[in-house]
Amino acid sequence: MIMSECYLDNSATTKPCKKAVENMLYALETCWGNPSSLHDKGIEADELLLKARKAVASALSANEKEIYFTSGGTEGNNLAIFGAAYKNRRKGNRVITTAVEHPSVQKAFDRLQNEGFEVVRLKTDPFGRVSKEDLYEAIDEKTVLVSMMYVNNEVGAIEPVEEIRKAVRFKNSPALIHVDAVQAFGKLPINVRTLGADLVTVSSHKIHGPKGVGAIYIRDGVKLQSVAVGGGQERDIRPGTEAMPNIAGFLGAVESLTVKESLQKLTKLRDEFTDKLRSVEGITVNSPDDALPYIVNLSLNKLNSETVLNFMSGMGIYVSSGSACSKGHKSPVLTAMGLSDEIINSSIRVSLSRYTTKEELDFFVEASEKALKTLAKRR
Amino acid sequence: MKEVILVKNGELALKGLNRSTFEDILVKNIKRRLTHSVGKFTFTKSQSTIIIEPNEEDLDFEKAVEVIGKVFGIAGYSRAALSEKDLEDIKNVALSYLGDDLRSVKTFKVNAKRSDKKFPLTSPELCREVGAHLLRNIPSLKVDVHNPDIIVTVEVRDKHVFIHGNQIKGAGGMPVGSAGRVALLVSGGIDSPVAGWMMAKRGLQLTAIHFAAPPYTSKRAEMKVRELVSIVSKYSGRVNFAVVNFTEIQETIREKCPEELFTIIMRRLMMKIAVRLAERDGCGALVTGESLGQVASQTLGALACTNAVSTIPVFRPLIGMDKDEIITISRKIGAFETSVLPYEDCCTVFTPKHPRTRPTLELIEKAESAVNWDEMIERAIAETRYEAVD
Numbered sequence: 001m002i003m004s005e006c007y008l009d010n011s012a013t014t015k016p017c018k019k020a021v022e023n024m025l026y027a028l029e030t031c032w033g034n035p036s037s038l039h040d041k042g043i044e045a046d047e048l049l050l051k052a053r054k055a056v057a058s059a060l061s062a063n064e065k066e067i068y069f070t071s072g073g074t075e076g077n078n079l080a081i082f083g084a085a086y087k088n089r090r091k092g093n094r095v096i097t098t099a100v101e102h103p104s105v106q107k108a109f110d111r112l113q114n115e116g117f118e119v120v121r122l123k124t125d126p127f128g129r130v131s132k133e134d135l136y137e138a139i140d141e142k143t144v145l146v147s148m149m150y151v152n153n154e155v156g157a158i159e160p161v162e163e164i165r166k167a168v169r170f171k172n173s174p175a176l177i178h179v180d181a182v183q184a185f186g187k188l189p190i191n192v193r194t195l196g197a198d199l200v201t202v203s204s205h206k207i208h209g210p211k212g213v214g215a216i217y218i219r220d221g222v223k224l225q226s227v228a229v230g231g232g233q234e235r236d237i238r239p240g241t242e243a244m245p246n247i248a249g250f251l252g253a254v255e256s257l258t259v260k261e262s263l264q265k266l267t268k269l270r271d272e273f274t275d276k277l278r279s280v281e282g283i284t285v286n287s288p289d290d291a292l293p294y295i296v297n298l299s300l301n302k303l304n305s306e307t308v309l310n311f312m313s314g315m316g317i318y319v320s321s322g323s324a325c326s327k328g329h330k331s332p333v334l335t336a337m338g339l340s341d342e343i344i345n346s347s348i349r350v351s352l353s354r355y356t357t358k359e360e361l362d363f364f365v366e367a368s369e370k371a372l373k374t375l376a377k378r379r
Numbered sequence: 380m381k382e383v384i385l386v387k388n389g390e391l392a393l394k395g396l397n398r399s400t401f402e403d404i405l406v407k408n409i410k411r412r413l414t415h416s417v418g419k420f421t422f423t424k425s426q427s428t429i430i431i432e433p434n435e436e437d438l439d440f441e442k443a444v445e446v447i448g449k450v451f452g453i454a455g456y457s458r459a460a461l462s463e464k465d466l467e468d469i470k471n472v473a474l475s476y477l478g479d480d481l482r483s484v485k486t487f488k489v490n491a492k493r494s495d496k497k498f499p500l501t502s503p504e505l506c507r508e509v510g511a512h513l514l515r516n517i518p519s520l521k522v523d524v525h526n527p528d529i530i531v532t533v534e535v536r537d538k539h540v541f542i543h544g545n546q547i548k549g550a551g552g553m554p555v556g557s558a559g560r561v562a563l564l565v566s567g568g569i570d571s572p573v574a575g576w577m578m579a580k581r582g583l584q585l586t587a588i589h590f591a592a593p594p595y596t597s598k599r600a601e602m603k604v605r606e607l608v609s610i611v612s613k614y615s616g617r618v619n620f621a622v623v624n625f626t627e628i629q630e631t632i633r634e635k636c637p638e639e640l641f642t643i644i645m646r647r648l649m650m651k652i653a654v655r656l657a658e659r660d661g662c663g664a665l666v667t668g669e670s671l672g673q674v675a676s677q678t679l680g681a682l683a684c685t686n687a688v689s690t691i692p693v694f695r696p697l698i699g700m701d702k703d704e705i706i707t708i709s710r711k712i713g714a715f716e717t718s719v720l721p722y723e724d725c726c727t728v729f730t731p732k733h734p735r736t737r738p739t740l741e742l743i744e745k746a747e748s749a750v751n752w753d754e755m756i757e758r759a760i761a762e763t764r765y766e767a768v769d
Binding site for chain 1: 437439440441442445479482483597598599602713716
């Protein structure tokens with residue numbers, strides 16, 4: 001079977017959807033005013049901005065006043081973590097995260113650690129999941145921040161984020177709760193009220209929107225210390241003239257979401273896919289069965305990830321080795337999961353989107369079989 | 380587990396034979412607000428409680444609770460879980476539904492109500508059974524019958540058993556629409572939205588009248604007022620929003636009247652127009668955000684002068700309140716941040732440097748008589764724009 005291009009790296013980024021592109025063009029060609037201007041050109045842009053804010057709020061079951069646009073997931077995570085830790089410093093010194101976070105969270109905690117915070121990094125089981133018990137154990141009255149990802153970006157494990165609120169209440173802790181929902185947004189139904197989080201980070205380009213824009217939910221009443229200072233935009237939490245073309249694109253992407261239908265479709269697709277993978281000798285599936293169906297991590301026996309990646313790329317199949325953000329490094333996430341070096345060195349991440357078809361996944365399985373047959377193995 | 384909301388009426392219980400009318404209005408209001416922002420629910424009235432059940436499983440229950448917290452006429456409400464009329468099921472549901480809450484407190488008690496007297500256990504027996512089950516499963520918990528942190532209530536009714544924790548305080552007041560309609564003069568400051576909110580709390584529907592004076596006031600200013608009206612409407616239900624073009628009148632005052640009387644004359648003319656619009660909209664009174672002594676136009680003498688032009692009652696719910704008390708309510712209803720956005724409004728255009736604080740009616744009427752206002756007033760009324768805000 002021949003396919004011209006088979007993009008299976010949707011956790012790295014996604015193809016912008018039609019509505020996103022249309023909206024961006026509209027913001028570039030027609031509605032290009034500055035939303036802060038008092039005249040009608042500005043008001044027109046401000047209305048578009050409000051529409052986008054309402055759309056993101058509605059996708060999270062939040063109020064529009066709780067949504068702040070950022071330049072993406074990394075900025076959102078930085079803002080949430082530093083903003084919360086610095087603001088609450090006088091209440092306590094302990095901050096909690098996990099060992100499997102995205103670098104924009106991991107390294108933010110590294111910095112907090114250097115500045116004297118006591119940082120606890122929760123370990124995971126072999127499927128990348130943090131345990132409820134460890135979470136309860138770690139939180140105390142001096143804890144001011146708990147930050148956990150909703151879905152792991154390398155294996156798709158869904159973390160027990162809804163337990164954090166219960167644990168914080170149970171331990172009478174003043175901690176603010178941050179959830180990095182970059183990989184979950186638009187894929188799992190998210191309701192910030194039932195989630196119980198104070199801060200939630202989302203990004204546009206993982207849901208078929210443009211790069212360079214994301215948003216952070218800040219629960220009404222929660223105060224953050226802003227990182228930048230400026231002209232008062234985004235209520236001074238994130239000043240700077242709003243990136244309207246990107247925000248308009250984000251709006252288009254959010255409006256095009258079909259969360260529940262896609263989740264159903266993808267679960268079926270993924271189950272068939274992993275069944276096929278497991279039937280091939282030499283393939284190990286590293287993702288847990290109850291992972292987000294958008295991410296499947298697997299290893300081809302004794303083949304280096306990068307070799308496989310190059311081989312696949314030659315056939316027009318695009319996947320990634322570990323997380324695309326840290327290419328070339330041995331994945332700290334897979335290491336934290338306690339996987340053997342053998343498995344880690346050959347790990348490949350296939351990430352799906354709502355546009356992914358059965359044919360594409362079959363093509364990947366075919367290519368994997370070919371790789372196992374033809375490529376030289378490690379000794 | 381199926382969850383419902385139990386609403387307890389507020390003062391409604393006191394209203395004798397009118398009670399069912401009030402209750403009907405309340406149910407209608409809750410229904411409209413929930414349908415508008417969440418989805419479809421089923422309503423059942425039973426023994427001064429309104430039972431609200433979601434029609435579909437994946438409706439946003441949290442949002443529904445938030446919406447209900449803003450509806451006037453509700454003294455308190457509870458989120459409750461449904462259980463079968465079976466002791467084992469009651470015990471299991473109580474533990475799984477309230478376990479997390481109970482684990483984070485120290486003391487509790489169980490309160491049982493049995494409207495179905497055929498239920499095999501008496502209320503004290505039911506309390507004992509459920510209490511013992513919770514104590515066995517949550518070792519950190521103690522019973523305190525006088526001052527418990529959480530009261531676990533088990534209500535055995537005709538078809539189901541409802542199990543809930545502490546009641547949540549509702550917005551109080553009377554159901555909007557049970558007391559008629561009033562016209563709120565809304566400028567864009569902190570006070571008028573609060574005044575509107577307070578009168579809606581007493582069961583009044585609102586018409587909001589705003590005076591714009593373009594180009595002295597901007598479109599942004601009008602958008603801000605619309606936003607404020609929309610915030611109030613989350614409590615009061617749909618508001619009939621009227622925008623009056625006041626430019627011609629304002630320019631004429633500026634040209635023809637003494638500067639120190641400018642604000643009072645302006646307010647009298649606003650009041651005159653407002654009375655006419657109010658009557659047209661079936662409003663029984665005007666409402667303003669005036670507070671005694673706050674500014675020159677709100678002294679005793681100045682209020683007497685503006686009051687004199689109104690032929691219907693003028694309610695000033697904030698008259699005896701301090702600014703910080705008003706701000707507290709403004710923050711509570713979520714209007715403050717919008718209120719303080721810096722746009723020029725009608726009342727601040729052409730403000731005199733030294734306004735007269737003790738004007739007499741005679742003096743004002745004399746100054747006004749230099750101009751024939753009638754035609755201008757008719758034009759302003761004829762050109763008034765209306766829209767529904769919610």
